[in-house]
Structures are given as C-alpha cells and as structure tokens.
Amino acid sequence: xxxxxxxxxxxxxxxxxxxxxxxxxxxxxxxxxxxxxxxxxxxxxxxxxxxxxxxxxxxxxxxxxxxxxxxxxxxxxxxxxxxxxxxxxxxxxxxxxxxxxxxxxxxxxxxxxxxxxxxxxxxxxxxxxxxxxxxxxxxxxxxxxxxxxxxxxxxxxxxxxxxxxxxxxxxxxxxxxxxxxxxxxxxxxxxxxxxxxxxxxxxxxxxxxxxxxxxxxxxxxxxxxxxxxxxxxxxxx
Numbered sequence: 001x002x003x004x005x006x007x008x009x010x011x012x013x014x015x016x017x018x019x020x021x022x023x024x025x026x027x028x029x030x031x032x033x034x035x036x037x038x039x040x041x042x043x044x045x046x047x048x049x050x051x052x053x054x055x056x057x058x059x060x061x062x063x064x065x066x067x068x069x070x071x072x073x074x075x076x077x078x079x080x081x082x083x084x085x086x087x088x089x090x091x092x093x094x095x096x097x098x099x100x101x102x103x104x105x106x107x108x109x110x111x112x113x114x115x116x117x118x119x120x121x122x123x124x125x126x127x128x129x130x131x132x133x134x135x136x137x138x139x140x141x142x143x144x145x146x147x148x149x150x151x152x153x154x155x156x157x158x159x160x161x162x163x164x165x166x167x168x169x170x171x172x173x174x175x176x177x178x179x180x181x182x183x184x185x186x187x188x189x190x191x192x193x194x195x196x197x198x199x200x201x202x203x204x205x206x207x208x209x210x211x212x213x214x215x216x217x218x219x220x221x222x223x224x225x226x227x228x229x230x231x232x233x234x235x236x237x
Contacts, residue, residue, distance in 0.1 A: 032091045039112060043085065050086035053195055054079070054182075058087040059202035061175060068135035068170060069205075072163050073177040074224040075144035076151055077184050077191035079198070084142055084177060087200045092142040093134055095127055095162070114139065128162060135170045145220055151185055152226050159224070164216040167208035174216065176203040176223045 029051075030044030050056040063069050071092060073084055085092055093114040101110050101117035110117075116134065118127040131141045145159040167174050178201040184191030203223050208216035 031089050032085070034091045034113070036112065039091075043091075046082055047086045050083055050198065054083070054198045055196065056083060056086060056198045056200065058083075058200040061088050061177070061202045062205075063088060063090050063140060063175060064173075066138050068138050068172045069140045070135070070163050070166055070172055070174045071140060071142040071177065072145050072174055072220065072224070073142075073179050073200075075146050075149050076179055077149065077182045077186065078188035079182050079184060079191040079196070080144070080179055081142070082192070083179060083182075083198055083200055087177070087202070088140070090140050093131075093139050095131055095141065095143040116141070128165065131162075131166055132170055135166060135172050141166065145217075145224060149186060149188070156225065159217050159221055161213055161217055163220070164208040164213040167206070167216065168213055169209075171207075171209045173205035173207050174220070175205050176220055177201065178203065178223055 026041055026044040026048060028044070029047045030040045031047065032040070032043050034040050034043060061071070063071075069090075071084060071088060073080060081092075081094060091114070093116060094110075095116045095118050096110065098117045098119045101107060101115060114134070116127050116130050118124050131143075134141055143163055145161075145163055146157055147160050150157050163174050166172060179198070180201070181197045181199040182191060183194040183196040206216050206219050211219070
C-alpha cells in the first residue's frame with residue numbers, strides 16, 4: 001500500500017468517528033416523539049442546530065402531556081417554525097399555506113409532520129375543520145396569527161382569529177410565544193443561514209372558551225405585536 005493513501009484513510013476514519021459522534025448527539029437531543037425514527041432524528045438535529053448555531057435561549061413551554069393545545073407566535077422569518085419546534089417537547093402540526101405545502105421536494109416532509117395545508121384562495125374553513133379534528137385527537141396545532149411574515153417595524157396588521165376560533169370551539173388552550181433576536185428577519189429560506197441570538201419567550205396559556213374570542217385576540221395582539229393592540233380581522237385564517 002502506498003504511503004500516499006494514508007492521509008485519505010485517516011481522514012475517512014476521522015469522518016466516520018465524527019459522524020458517529022454526531023449521530024449520538026442528535027439522538028440524545030431528540031425530545032418530541034414524532035412516531036417515526038427519521039423525524040425523531042431530524043427533531044434532535046434541529047434542536048442542536050437552533051441551540052448551537054442560532055444560540056437559542058428559551059423559556060419552558062408548559063404544554064399538556066397528551067391533550068390538545070394550540071401554539072402561536074409572531075412571524076418574523078422562515079426560521080420561526082424551527083425555533084418553535086426546538087422549544088416544544090411535543091410535535092407541532094403547523095397550518096401552512098397550500099403553496100408552501102406543495103413546494104417541490106418538501107411535500108413529503110410536511111405530510112409526514114402532519115402539517116395542515118390552508119387554501120386561502122378557496123375554502124380556508126376546511127383547514128380549520130382539519131385543525132379542530134387534530135386538536136380533538138390530542139395533537140398540538142401551531143400557526144402564525146399574522147398569516148405571513150410581519151416585523152415590529154411594519155405597519156400594524158390585524159390578527160387572523162383562527163387560533164381563537166379553534167380554542168373556543170374545542171376548549172383548547174392557546175400557548176403564545178414571542179420570537180426575538182433572529183438575524184435574518186424578513187427573509188424565508190435565507191433566514192436559516194445567518195447566525196442569530198434567538199430568543200423565544202413563552203407566555204401563560206389563554207383560554208378563548210373562557211375569555212371569549214375578542215379578549216383572546218386582544219391578549220395575543222399585546223404579546224405578538226409588542227404591545228400594539230389591533231382589532232381582529234374577520235376572515236378566520
């Protein structure tokens with residue numbers, strides 16, 4: 001054997017050891033049980049990525065052990081769903097726009113994650129009914145009440161009342177999260193790359209079936225819009 005191949009063998013061994021170590025770290029970091037080994041592995045990888053690359057600091061999100069729950073957050077970038085998944089101990093089933101759900105190469109992942117596509121140009125109430133069924137089965141549904149990316153520096157935008165409607169309909173608590181410190185604000189895919197000092201602040205749950213939809217939405221506006229209170233819009237999601 002030529003001595004010239006020894007560096008390549010050493011590099012291959014180091015790579016194998018590094019991958020083995022990474023695999024162990026990912027499996028140890030996985031928290032939520034998505035029901036599939038591959039998704040659980042991705043869960044652990046995402047938690048490591050958010051914790052170490054985006055330096056995520058987060059409060060404990062005190063979700064129920066098994067019953068339904070709704071998680072909402074302000075929407076500043078495409079990194080937000082990854083941060084939300086990283087701070088919750090249960091799988092999140094996101095409500096996402098149909099055009100995003102059918103994005104080339106990602107539909108299989110969204111379907112495996114139990115995402116709920118929302119056709120806003122057609123009949124969005126179908127997505128609400130699907131979300132309600134998921135909540136009744138004890139799942140955690142996640143959505144962005146702003147409907148799309150909205151920065152604190154943008155003009156005020158009324159919240160969509162879908163979360164409050166679901167909470168009142170299914171007697172399910174809403175867990176509001178406030179996302180800050182994302183470097184790639186305003187961007188979607190590109191927001192995942194720049195290193196951030198992300199912060200997710202968890203707020204006490206809100207019960208729309210107790211407070212009523214209007215009061216629930218006003219509370220959400222104060223949390224998600226940095227104390228700006230706006231009247232909710234009438235279309236549900």
